[in-house]
Amino acid sequence: MSRGFVKEEDQEEIPMVPPRADLPLGATNYVTETGLHKLLSEKDRLIKDKELSQQDNEKEQRIAINLINAKLQLLNERISSAKVVNLNDQPLNEVRFGAIVSLLIGDAKTPKEFQIVGVDEANIADDKISFLSPIARVLIGKKVNEVAVLKIGKTDRTFKIVGIRYS
Structure with a gap:
């Protein structure tokens, strides 16, 4: 469908997610044990925020959930690439x-x-x-x-x- 036939108020707003700290392509994601615990705590907090998110209308709710999902995706990538240094x-x-x-x-x-x-x-x-x-x-x-x-x-x-x- 052409964008000309979509009502402006029906268009979904794409959330802008700030990037995580820079980790150059190919660099190992070294973390301390404390650092990994902080990443996992951040993930738990985002999951709770997602579960507790309540907006006034359905569109705002979808935008809020999309923002949290985008943050979770970036965070999960960081957690999965983490190499804990003893x-x-x-x-x-x-x-x-x-x-x-x-x-x-x-x-x-x-x-x-x-x-x-x-x-x-x-x-x-x-x-x-x-x-x-x-x-x-x-x-x-x-x-x-x-x-x-x-x-x-x-x-x-x-x-x-x-x-x-x-x-």
Whole structure:
């Protein structure tokens, strides 16, 4: 049927779903055990939201359910591709995925801690950085007292590793 014969109010609105954190094509979706639990909790919450969704009219209800289904589809893809890294298997003296790293940044006198985590778990406000971030890339493989250098434009930012732990 031609779109010219469809009433404007009968046209279904396609929900816009924000993309999940970027995971480049071909990159392994590493997650911590905590990260996987957060993804599964998010899935449970979306399922409950879907079950409890009640809108004033049928069209709004369909749109709300379509939005939740779209979010669930993206989330299920992330969960199914997740590869949990056992932090107990990581080398204690080297920065690897899941490490909580104490760093002296530049000329700072007090260290700052960051944990290297999966893309969905990363949140700078919680001091969690993605393993794909430039900072994590220069830190991975380093040991205590080594200095990692990140080039930012024409300047170099230094990160001295003063502690590594896994928990």
